[in-house]
Amino acid sequence: MGSSGQALVAARRPDSGGVEGHVITLLANHFLVRFNSSQRIFHYNVDIFPSPSKEVARMIKQKLVEDNSAVLSGAFPAYDGRKNFYSPVEFRNDRLEFYISLPIPTSKSSLPFGELSDFQEKHQQLKLFRINIKLVSKLDGKELSRYLSKEGDDWIPLPQDYLHALDVVLRESPMEKCIPVGRSFYSSSMGGTKEIGGGAIGLRGFFQSLRPTQQGLALNVDFSVTAFHESIGVIPYLQKRLKFLRDLPQNKTRSLIGEERKEVEKALKNIRVFVCHRETVQRYRVFGLTEEATDNLWFADRDGKNLRLVSYFKDHYNYDIKFRNLPCLQISRSKPCYLPMELCMICEGQKFLGKLSDDQTAKILKMGCQRPKERRTIIHEVMRGSVGPTSGNQSREFKLHVSREMTRLNGRILQPPKLRLGDGGLIRDLIPSRQDRQWNLADSHVFEGTRIERWALISFGGTPEQKSNIPKFINQLSQRCEHLGIFLSKNTIISPQYEPTQVLNNVALLESKLKKIQKAASNNLQLLICIMEKRHRGYADLKRIAETNVGVVSQCCLFTNLGKLSSQFLSNLSLKINAKLGGCTVALYNSLPSQIPRLLHSDEPVIFMGADVTHPHPLDDFSPSVAAVVGSMNWPAANKYASRMRSQTHRQEIIQDLGSMVKELLDDFYKEANKLPKRIMFFRDGVSETQFHKVLQEELKSIREACSRFPCYKPPITFAVVQKRHHTRLFPCETDLSSSIQDQFYNENIPPGTVVDTVITHPKEFDFYLCSHWGVKGTSRPTHYHVLWDENQFTSDELQKLVYNLCYTFVRCTKPVSLVPPAYYAHLAAYRGRLYIERSESSMRNACTISRASPPKATPLPKLSEKVKNLMFYC
Numbered sequence: 001m002g003s004s005g006q007a008l009v010a011a012r013r014p015d016s017g018g019v020e021g022h023v024i025t026l027l028a029n030h031f032l033v034r035f036n037s038s039q040r041i042f043h044y045n046v047d048i049f050p051s052p053s054k055e056v057a058r059m060i061k062q063k064l065v066e067d068n069s070a071v072l073s074g075a076f077p078a079y080d081g082r083k084n085f086y087s088p089v090e091f092r093n094d095r096l097e098f099y100i101s102l103p104i105p106t107s108k109s110s111l112p113f114g115e116l117s118d119f120q121e122k123h124q125q126l127k128l129f130r131i132n133i134k135l136v137s138k139l140d141g142k143e144l145s146r147y148l149s150k151e152g153d154d155w156i157p158l159p160q161d162y163l164h165a166l167d168v169v170l171r172e173s174p175m176e177k178c179i180p181v182g183r184s185f186y187s188s189s190m191g192g193t194k195e196i197g198g199g200a201i202g203l204r205g206f207f208q209s210l211r212p213t214q215q216g217l218a219l220n221v222d223f224s225v226t227a228f229h230e231s232i233g234v235i236p237y238l239q240k241r242l243k244f245l246r247d248l249p250q251n252k253t254r255s256l257i258g259e260e261r262k263e264v265e266k267a268l269k270n271i272r273v274f275v276c277h278r279e280t281v282q283r284y285r286v287f288g289l290t291e292e293a294t295d296n297l298w299f300a301d302r303d304g305k306n307l308r309l310v311s312y313f314k315d316h317y318n319y320d321i322k323f324r325n326l327p328c329l330q331i332s333r334s335k336p337c338y339l340p341m342e343l344c345m346i347c348e349g350q351k352f353l354g355k356l357s358d359d360q361t362a363k364i365l366k367m368g369c370q371r372p373k374e375r376r377t378i379i380h381e382v383m384r385g386s387v388g389p390t391s392g393n394q395s396r397e398f399k400l401h402v403s404r405e406m407t408r409l410n411g412r413i414l415q416p417p418k419l420r421l422g423d424g425g426l427i428r429d430l431i432p433s434r435q436d437r438q439w440n441l442a443d444s445h446v447f448e449g450t451r452i453e454r455w456a457l458i459s460f461g462g463t464p465e466q467k468s469n470i471p472k473f474i475n476q477l478s479q480r481c482e483h484l485g486i487f488l489s490k491n492t493i494i495s496p497q498y499e500p501t502q503v504l505n506n507v508a509l510l511e512s513k514l515k516k517i518q519k520a521a522s523n524n525l526q527l528l529i530c531i532m533e534k535r536h537r538g539y540a541d542l543k544r545i546a547e548t549n550v551g552v553v554s555q556c557c558l559f560t561n562l563g564k565l566s567s568q569f570l571s572n573l574s575l576k577i578n579a580k581l582g583g584c585t586v587a588l589y590n591s592l593p594s595q596i597p598r599l600l601h602s603d604e605p606v607i608f609m610g611a612d613v614t615h616p617h618p619l620d621d622f623s624p625s626v627a628a629v630v631g632s633m634n635w636p637a638a639n640k641y642a643s644r645m646r647s648q649t650h651r652q653e654i655i656q657d658l659g660s661m662v663k664e665l666l667d668d669f670y671k672e673a674n675k676l677p678k679r680i681m682f683f684r685d686g687v688s689e690t691q692f693h694k695v696l697q698e699e700l701k702s703i704r705e706a707c708s709r710f711p712c713y714k715p716p717i718t719f720a721v722v723q724k725r726h727h728t729r730l731f732p733c734e735t736d737l738s739s740s741i742q743d744q745f746y747n748e749n750i751p752p753g754t755v756v757d758t759v760i761t762h763p764k765e766f767d768f769y770l771c772s773h774w775g776v777k778g779t780s781r782p783t784h785y786h787v788l789w790d791e792n793q794f795t796s797d798e799l800q801k802l803v804y805n806l807c808y809t810f811v812r813c814t815k816p817v818s819l820v821p822p823a824y825y826a827h828l829a830a831y832r833g834r835l836y837i838e839r840s841e842s843s844m845r846n847a848c849t850i851s852r853a854s855p856p857k858a859t860p861l862p863k864l865s866e867k868v869k870n871l872m873f874y875c
Contacts, residue, residue, distance in 0.1 A: 008693070008696050008697050008700065008789070009155060010692065010693075010696065010765045010766075010786075010787075010788045010789070011765065011766045011787045011788060011789055011790045012764055012765060012766060013757075013762075013764065013765060013766045013767075013796070014766060014790075014793065014794065014795055014796065015795055015796050016758075017757040017758045017768075017796050018412065018755065018757055018768075018795075018796035018797040018800050019412075019797060020412065020414060020415075020797045020800075020801065021412030021413050021414045021415065021753065021755065022412065022413045023410050023411075023412055024410070024411050024412065024413055024732070024750070024751075024754065025408065025409075025410060025411075025732075025733045025734060026408075026409055026410070026411045026730045026731060026732065026733055026750065026754070026756065027376070027406040027407065027408055027409075027730070027731040027732075027733045028406060028407045028409060028728060028729070028730055028731075028756070028759075028760045029220060029221055029222055029376075029379050029406055029727070029728065029729045029731075030211070030213065030215075030218035030219070030220050030406070030407040030728070030760045031218060031219045031220075031221060031383060031402055031403045031404070031405070031406065031407070032215060032216060032217070032218055032402075032403040032407060033166070033170075033210065033216070033217040033218060033219050033400060033401070033402050033403070034216070034217075034400070034401040034403075035141055035144075035166060035217060035398075035399065035400050035401075036141065036399040036400075037140065037141035037142050037144065037145040038140065038141070038142070039088065039140070039141060039398060039399045040088075040138055040139065040140050041086050041087070041088065041138075041139045041140070041141075041162065041165045041166075041398065042086070042087045042088075042089070042090050042091070042135065042138055042139075043084065043085070043086055043135075043136045043137045043138070043139060043161070043165060044077070044084070044085040044086075044087065044091070044133050044134060044135055044136060045083055045084065045085075045133070045134045045136050046079070046083055046084065046085050046131065046132070046133055047083070047131070047132040047133075047134075048060060048129055048130070048131050049129065049130045049131075049132075050129065052129065053283065054081045054082075054180075056102070057079075057081055057082070058079070058081060058175070058176060059102060060100050060102065060129055060131065061077075061079045062176075063100050063102065064098055064100055064131060065077070067100075068098060070092075071091065071092050071093075071096060072087070072091050072092075073087075073089045073090065073091055073092060074089070075087045075088060075089045075091070075397070076393065076394070076397055078165075078168045078169040078171075078172040078394055078398075079168075079172065079175075080168045080171075081175060081180070084168065085133065086165045086168055086169060088397050088398045088399070090135075090138075091133070091135075094134065094135040095132070095133070095134050095135070096132070096133040096134075097130070097131070097132050097133075098130075098131040098133075099128060099129070099130055099131075100128070100129050100131060101126045101127065101128045101129070102126065102127055102129065103126055137161070139161050139162045139165055140162070141162055143156070143159040143162065144159045144162045144163060144212075144217070147159060147212065147763065148212055148216050148217065148763050158212060163210060163212070163217075166210055166217070166398070166400065167209070167210045169394050169395070169397075169398050169400065170208065170210060170219060170389045170394065170395070170400070170402070171185075171208065171389070172392055172394045173387075173388075173389065173390075173391045173392025173394055174206075174208070174387055174388065174389060174391070176392070177386070177387040177391070178205065178387055179203070179205075179228075179348075179349040181205075181226060181351050183207055183208065183209050184205050184206065184207040184208075184224050184226070185205050185206060185208070185387070186203040186204065186205030186224075186226060186228070186349075187203075187204075187205060187387050188203065189386070189387060190203075190204040190205060190206070190378075190382075190387070191204045192204075193228075194363070194367060195230070196227060196356075196359075196360045196363040196364060196367075197240070197357075197359060197360055197363070198240060198241050198356075198357060198359075198360055199229060199230050199232075199237045199238075199240040199241035199267075200227045200228065200229060200230060200352045200356070200360055201227070201228050201229075201230050202225055202226070202227055202228075202363060202364050202367045203225070203226060203227075203228050204223070204224075204225050204367065205223075205224050205225070205226065206221055206222065206223055206224060206378075206379070206382045206388065207220075207221065207222045207223075207224045207727045208220065208221050208222075208389050209727065212762070212763055213759065213760050213761060213762070213763065214758055214759050214760070214761055214762070214763050215407065215759045215760070218407065218760065219389060219402055220727050220728060221379055221382055221383060221388075221389065221727075222379065222727035222728075222729060223368070223370060223375055223378045223379055223382070224368065224727075225364055225367045225368035226351060226352075226364070227351070227352035227356060227360065227364055228348075228349065228350060228351055228352055229271060229346050229350045229351075229352050230346065231345065231346050231347065231348040231349075232345065232346060233342070233344070233345050233346075234268070234273060234329070234341045234342070234344040234345070234346060235248060235249065235323065235341055235342050236249075237346055238264060238267065238268075238341075241267050242260075242263055242264065242267060244260060244263075245260075245264075248323075252322050252323055252324075253324075253325055254323075254325060254326070255293060255325035255326065256326065256327065261289065261327070264289065264327075265288055265289045266354075266619075267354070268286045268289070268329065269286055269287070269288060269619075270285060270286065270353075270619070271285070271286050271346060271347075271350060272284065272285050272286075272346075272347040272350055273285075273286060273329065273331075273339070273344040273345060273346055273347060274344070274345055274347055275339060275343050275344055275345075276343055276344075276345055277313070277317045277319060277343045278317070283347050284329075284331040284337075284339065284344075285331065286329050286330075286331060287330050287331055287332060287333050288330045289327040289328070289329065289330060290327045290328045290329075290330050290336075290338055291327070292327065293324065293325045293326060293327055294309060294310065294321055294323065294324050294325070294326060294327065294328050294338075294340055295310060295324035295325060297309040297310075297328060297338055299312075299336055299338065309321075309328070309338060309340070310324065313340065313343075319343075321340050321342065322342060323340070323341060323342050326341055327341075328340050328341065329341060329344060353617075353618045353619050354617075354619055355617050355619075358535070368778070369777055369778040370778060370779060371747050371778065371779065372729075372731050372732070372747060372748065372749055372779045372780075373747040374747075375729065375731075375778075375779045376406070376731050379406070380404075380406075383402075383404050384404060389402065390402050390404070406731070407759060407760055408733060409756065409758065409759040409760060410758070410759075411730065411750070411754045411755060411756045412754070412755050412756075413751055413753045413754055413755075414753040414754075414755055414800065414801060414804050415753065416431060416432045416433075416437050416752070416753060416808065416816070417431075417588050417589070417590065417595075417804075417805045417808055418430070418431045418588070418589035418590060419431070419432065419439065419586050419587070419588065419589055419808060420447060420586065420587045420588065420589040421441070421444040421445060421446070421447055421586060422444065422445030422446050422447050422448065422449060422485045423445070424445045424449075424485045425441075425443060425444035425445035425485060426443040426444060427443050427444040428444075429589045430444075432808070432815075432816075435751065435774070436752065436774035436776075436815065437752040437753070437773075437774060437808075437815060437816050438774070438814060438815040439814050439815070440814065441484055441571065441814055444485075445484060445485025446484050446485050446486060446575070446578055446583060446584065446585050446586070447583075447584050447585060447586050447587045447639075448583045448584045449481075449484065449485040449486035449487065449578060449583050450486060450487070450578055450581045450582050450583040451487040452481075452486070452487060452488045452489060452526050452527050452577070452581060453487075453489050453526070454489075454493045454521050454524055454525055454526050454527075455488070455489065455492055455493060455525065455526055455527040455528065455529065456492050456493050456494055456496075456497070456517045456520075456521065456525060456527075456528050456529070457470065457474065457492050457496040457497070457528070457529045457530075457531070458496070458497040458498075458499060458513070458514075458517065458528065458529075458530050458531075459496065459497070459498050459499065459530070459531040459532075459559075460499050460500070460501050460503060460504050460530065460531070460532045460533060460536070460538075461499075461500060461501035461532065461533030461534075461559075462498075462531065462533050462559045466533075466559040466562065466563070467498060469559075469562045469563060469565075470496055470531070470562070472565070473562050473565060474490070474492065474496075475490065476565055476570060477570055477573065477574065478490045480567070480570040480571060480573075480574050481574045481577075481578075484571070484574050484575070484578070486574055486577070486578045486583060488574075488577070493520065493521045493525065494517065494520045494521070497513070497517065499513060501532075501533050501536065503538075504532070504536045504537075504538025504539075504541070504542065505538060507541050507545070510538065510541055510542060510545060511545045511549060511550075514528070514542075514545055514546060514549075514550045514552070515549070515550055518550050518551070518552060525552045526552070526553070526581060527552070527553055527554070527555065527577060527580075527581060528546060528552050528553070528554045528555075529554070529555050529556075529557070530542060530554055530555070530556045530557075531556075531557055531558070531559055531562065532556060532557075532558055532559070533558075533559055534558065535558070539556060539835075540835040540836070540838060542554065542556070543832065543835055543836070544835065544836045544862060547832075547864055547865060547868050547873055548836070548862040548863060548864055548865055549862075549865070550865070551865030551866070551867035551868060552865075552867070552868070553580045553581060553868055553871060553873045555573065555576060555577050555580065557573060572812070572813070575811065575812060575813070575814075576811075576812055576875065578811075579811035579812060579872050579875050580871060580872055580873055580875060581871060582640070582871055582872075584637070584639045584640060584809075584811055585809075585810075585811050585812075585813075585814065586639075586808065586809060586814070587637045587639060587809070588637075588805055588808070588809065591636040591637070592606070592636050592638065592802065592805070593636055595801060595802070595805065596798050596801070596802060598798070599679075599792060599793075599794070599798065600636075600679075601678075602635075602636055604678035604679075605635035605636075605669075605673050605675060605677050605678060606635060606638070606677055606678060606679045606680075606681060607631050607632055607635075607665070607666070607669055607677035607679075607680055607681070608631070608632040608638055608641075608681045608683070608806070608821075608822045609629060609630065609631045609632075609662070609665065609680060609681065609682045609683065609822055610629070610630045610641075610682075610683045610684075610685065610820070610821070610822025610823040610824070610825055610826035610827075611627070611628065611629045611630075611655060611658070611682070611683070611684050611685065611699075611823075611826050612627070612628055612684075612685040612686050612823065612826040612827045612829075612830045613625050613626065613627045613628075613648075613652075613653055613655060613686055613830060614626050614628075614686075614827075614830040614831055614833070614834050615650075615651050616650070616651075616834075616838075621650070622650070622856070623650065623837060623838065624647040624648060624649065624650055624837060624858030624859060625647070625648050625649065625650060625651055625652055625653075625858075626645060626646070626647050626648070626830050626833035626834045626837060626861070627645070627646050627647075627648055627655040627656070627657065627658070627661075627830060627833075628643055628644065628645045628646075628826050628827075628829035628830035628832075628833055629643070629644050629655070629658065629661040629662060629665065629826060629829075630642065630643045630644075630665075630822055630825040630826045630829055631662075631665035631666075631668070631669060631822075632822065633668060633669055633672045633673075633870070634672065634673075635673060635677075637809075638806070638809070639809040639811065639821075640872065641821070641822065641825045641872060642665060642668050642869075642870045642872075643825065643826075643829040643872075643874055644661040644664055644665060644829075645829055645830065645832065645833035645861055645864075646661065646833075646860075646861060647833065647837055647858040647859060647860055647861050648858050649857075649858055650858070653686075653687065653691055653695070654691075654694065654695060654698050654699065655699060655702070658699055658702040658703065658706075659702040659703070659705045659706045660706070662702065662703050662706035662707075663706040663709055666706065666707070666710070668870060676710060676713055676715070677715060678715060679715050679716050679717075679718070679792055680703065680707075680715050680716075680717045680718070681718050681720075681792075681802075681822075682703060682717060682718065682719045682720070683720055683721075683722050683820050683822045683823040683826075684699065684719065684720070684721050684722065684823075685721075685722045685723075685724075685819075685823040685826055685827055686725075686827075687721045687723070688725075692721065692786070692788060695721070695788075696719060696788045696789060699719070700717065700719055700788075700789055703717055703719075704717070716791035716792045717789060717791050717792075718787065718789065718790045718791065718792045718794065718799075719787070719788050719789040719790075720785050720786065720787045720788065720799075721785075721786045721788060722783060722784070722785055722819060722820060722823040723783065723784040723785075723786065724781060724783055724784075724818070724819060726781075726784050728760065728769060728782065728784065729779055729780075729781065729782075730750050730754065730756065730769065730771065730780070730782055731750070731779075732748060732749075732750055749771075749774065749775035749779060749780040750771050750775075750780055750782075751771075751774070752771065752772055752773055752774050752816050753771075753772065753804060753816075754770070754771045754782070755768055755769065755770045755771075755800050755804070756768065756769045756782070757769070757796055757800070762786070765786065765787075766786070766787040766790065766796075767784065767785060767786040767787065768784075768785055768796065768799075768800060769782040769783070769784050769785075770782060770783055770785060770800060770803060770804060771783070771818070772803075772804055772807040772816045772817065772818055772819075773807070773815070773816055773817055773818040774815070774816075780818075781818070783818055783819055783820070785799075785803060785820075787799070803820050804816075806820050806821055806822075807819075807820060807821065809821055810824060811872065811875060812875055825872070825874070825875060828874045828875055829874040831874075832873075832874040833861055836861050836862055837859065837861060
């Protein structure tokens, strides 16, 4: 398969699943859905004119069904809120036209201005909508049954249409009772709202998605939390959101200057508001702010007469505008359409799209951080509750039966690998035997320690007392390194440099300071330690300058950690510094070839590659995306990774320059090993299921093209997608324990090494869930590995063992990590590339804030210095 003329098809499972490891009983948050395959579903296209908001569209649908039962053959169709109706019976005609008039609801309940209510129109307006309904297709479930059954033809594609119809049916009831965001639903009935500061609130909700699995169709339901804009007046909102406007209500004559105006516009852009000086159902989207202050605004009325805005509100609504020096909200892209801020309220149920502050993020994470037992209880409540997927009568209408019980299944716990440490320590090798699989370097050396003779230290800010801790810190760090088998000279190459924090705000000054230090070290500085008073956005500039212009690896830390100098902090710092400068923490005692002798041999090197793309945050419609690829450079240890990074088209998921990055990494590998890798293992992070086919098609081709640039080189490739952003959770399930032990057990996470490749995995394709780490907080999220292409022909056991063992070789810590290291390193490298670009772009963006139809061509990333290029500077 997969020659140029044929479509690529994802790899099939090579066996009936792995057998290695101790068997454990688990519960998964998948709920079995039985459907009647002979049940036909009639798919209708719905057109509503004039086009309504989603909320109004649902009201129209409800009234339509209530008033026209006979024409709709008594059906209660499911509606996706946009264009699609799904009905369990056929309507009277294939084409139908209706007219529905809706009373426009009042917004009086949330009026902040008592004096205005006397001026409201007393009656409700009626608005007329035309609805056209047309039959699109008649679907049945036979294809889906065949796809899910073991005897079905291996190559039939997933019948997306029928699956999508059932998905809409199961979302119908939550859609009517909750706020939908993506595939999740949020409701204040699930435990209230919580203020998280800055004009935002956290809301609890649940995620649901229909999935084809080995046991049949399953509904994956999980607990989720997200941030929404608080529904308050625009003035109090700005007061909460922006520090410089805290005193706004007391200071009614305040105006906005320069940067302040941009900040306010950024905070309000695209938010929906309603007005409270008149009764209306209409909601407006904020397009921007007016150039002029409210006091100076004029507009033309219907007769073309020029009116002063302030006078208009006084004459028509007997309302005196108080904040006259603030701009108005502009709610139209083309024509002037102004709303005074003080008369606007923020509509309820809008997801907070801006970047959350550290404090807000911490509060949201805390809301969503449930121990396994608690999470299980919440999910069960959703399945039995009044807003969940089974709360309506939809399932009965469409002959669906949704189980209320979680899926019970067997997992296996893989054994941890034996690890090898450095020669100089007392302990040379060990098997991590603790429950969390963590190991201790107290009496041992890292596998390979580096020598750091030329290094310097620079600090930014800090109190005199904090700065006085620096000599002690240098001494203790040097000692900690020595204990770990790393050599860090006790003397810096020049005396520590003390700079004020402001230097981090000035790119040119910062660069000259760093270059000066490099020059003092005869252009041969190995390491620069930077100590900061607090997290600072100048961190990004510092990294970019150090790694591209100056050519030095840097390690940053905060003064707060220097006060207590815990041995944990010193150890973590030492491990990071060692890894960045070419050392490594640990190696597998039994090398990979000895563990998988059928496929791997010591004299036939393998390269492990990881790739990831990071995108700008949702409100940024300008910045490029950043792609990174990393590749292991040593065999058989496979624990040192070189990286390549590129910027690419805004929000483009396919890696555009993959071929050239892979070619460069293969060149580097050849220089290190004197031969090209015999096999390529490629782990691709951050791809959603809808993109599997496209990514496989385009990126596999790029990898092959990179290989073809070497004569007669066609290594077998294994291409696996690694997913952390999914909603499958696994819970321990032991019913034969005494109740006190059971409670303790239920509250524990599943142990590291737990693998699941039956029942809840894909009916035919080669995928598995592996939880390789110990969950300290909340509920562990297993990582989902989905093999899209496998020319190396791994068995389930071989691949699962390989991935799990690699998780022990991550350089920054002494425990297994949750993600296979090549994918983890690619993620870190892509994040580093994003740092380079964000700071250089913020200055550009201020210069040109014109709105664009399409994003501009991606600014290339600055070129890495040859001195750091092949080091793990990004980790």
